[in-house]
Amino acid sequence: MRSLASLLFVGGLGFLLLVIGGTLPLGQPPMLVGQDIQQAAADQVGTANFVTAVVLAFRGLDTLGELAILFAAATAGGLVLGNTGSRARPAAGFILRSGCDLLFPLLLVVGLYIVMHGHLTPGGGFQGGVILAAAFFLPLLARPQESLDHRWMSLIEGLSGAAFIGLGILALYQGQAFLTPLFDRGVVGELVSGGSLPLLYLAVGLKVGAELASLLSRLAHDDEVTS
Amino acid sequence: MNESIGVVMFVGAIGLALIGIAGMVLAGNLFRMVLALAIAEAGANLLLLLAGYRWDAVAPILTASTVGQPMVDPVPQAMVLTAIVIGVGVQALALSLVIRIKQRYGTLEMAVARRCMQHELDAAAGVEPSRSREQPAGKRPLAAPLAAGADGGGHD
Numbered sequence: 419m420r421s422l423a424s425l426l427f428v429g430g431l432g433f434l435l436l437v438i439g440g441t442l443p444l445g446q447p448p449m450l451v452g453q454d455i456q457q458a459a460a461d462q463v464g465t466a467n468f469v470t471a472v473v474l475a476f477r478g479l480d481t482l483g484e485l486a487i488l489f490a491a492a493t494a495g496g497l498v499l500g501n502t503g504s505r506a507r508p509a510a511g512f513i514l515r516s517g518c519d520l521l522f523p524l525l526l527v528v529g530l531y532i533v534m535h536g537h538l539t540p541g542g543g544f545q546g547g548v549i550l551a552a553a554f555f556l557p558l559l560a561r562p563q564e565s566l567d568h569r570w571m572s573l574i575e576g577l578s579g580a581a582f583i584g585l586g587i588l589a590l591y592q593g594q595a596f597l598t599p600l601f602d603r604g605v606v607g608e609l610v611s612g613g614s615l616p617l618l619y620l621a622v623g624l625k626v627g628a629e630l631a632s633l634l635s636r637l638a639h640d641d642e643v644t645s
Numbered sequence: 646m647n648e649s650i651g652v653v654m655f656v657g658a659i660g661l662a663l664i665g666i667a668g669m670v671l672a673g674n675l676f677r678m679v680l681a682l683a684i685a686e687a688g689a690n691l692l693l694l695l696a697g698y699r700w701d702a703v704a705p706i707l708t709a710s711t712v713g714q715p716m717v718d719p720v721p722q723a724m725v726l727t728a729i730v731i732g733v734g735v736q737a738l739a740l741s742l743v744i745r746i747k748q749r750y751g752t753l754e755m756a757v758a759r760r761c762m763q764h765e766l767d768a769a770a771g772v773e774p775s776r777s778r779e780q781p782a783g784k785r786p787l788a789a790p791l792a793a794g795a796d797g798g799g800h801d
Contacts, residue, residue, distance in 0.1 A: 447717075452719055
């Protein structure tokens with residue numbers, strides 16, 4: 419009976435979504451704000467990647483809220499799992515250990531590259547931060563007896579979050595709106611351009627990386643107790 | 646041709662979201678519910694991306710070869726970018742809760758875990774075990790708020 423009602427609900431929802439989707443012709447977006455942003459972004463913000471212009475310059479406040487959600491999720495995850503500490507476990511095999519040693523610097527370089535080029539190419543703080551988290555999680559797979567230092571992780575996380583808000587408040591201090599891009603915009607397409615946006619994305623990348631790395635290490639360490 | 650591609654894309658995105666929602670509602674296993682949540686998120690993200698798609702347009706990145714060309718809408722892409730990261734955080738939180746439930750009750754079946762949890766709650770509150778969801782613990786009808794101190798006696 420309950421599953422029948424659930425199926426009816428899902429079917430009705432699907433019908434509703436299909437009807438709404440059927441009225442939207444694919445390929446002709448009804449929103450006009452995107453075109454305005456494309457015309458204004460290069461001059462006003464100075465980034466080549468317009469997605470970055472939307473995320474950090476036009477809707478920077480939303481990104482701050484999103485970072486707050488991620489912070490809340492990571493904090494709640496840490497609260498639920500607690501600090502179980504590391505326990506004696508056999509080390510991984512030779513292949514995994516050597517592979518980790520080889521991959522760690524490469525992942526670090528790729529992650530930082532993606533973070534620093536977020537205003538020029540596809541990528542940015544969120545994507546690069548996830549790669550950084552993967553780089554710091556790999557050694558935990560190879561050497562399970564070592565554990566991540568959560569104090570350092572929360573220090574990096576807190577400092578980068580404070581840097582993001584501090585850059586926003588600096589704009590307020592200069593008489594502009596919160597999180598307005600500061601500094602010289604430079605030449606569109608060069609590495610040092612876009613004013614304060616690369617700094618904001620660096621803060622986002624470090625914050626996301628530290629949060630996800632500590633969350634993953636907690637999950638990995640807790641997983642041993644159950645199985 | 647373009648029409649049929651549009652139909653396929655919309656049906657695919659909506660279908661993914663529906664599969665995820667159906668899985669969340671119908672599955673009895675907690676881990677499968679988390680996986681269904683991930684599938685539903687993927688469908689919703691695809692739907693958002695489709696809303697900003699344009700034919701004959703390039704990615705919204707300014708290079709020497711894309712100056713002056715029409716570009717796809719960057720706003721839904723920015724929304725999806727943040728939605729994916731939020732999704733990862735929410736899934737990690739859900740997984741950590743699932744790990745705790747598995748440690749506490751030794752099962753991932755939601756019905757069993759809920760029954761165990763209900764017994765513990767009843768025992769902690771010091772009331773008769775509730776027989777079913779229609780007949781929860783305690784007397785019904787509940788006492789009026791003013792008289793609650795007189796005959797309420799411990800339970801909520």
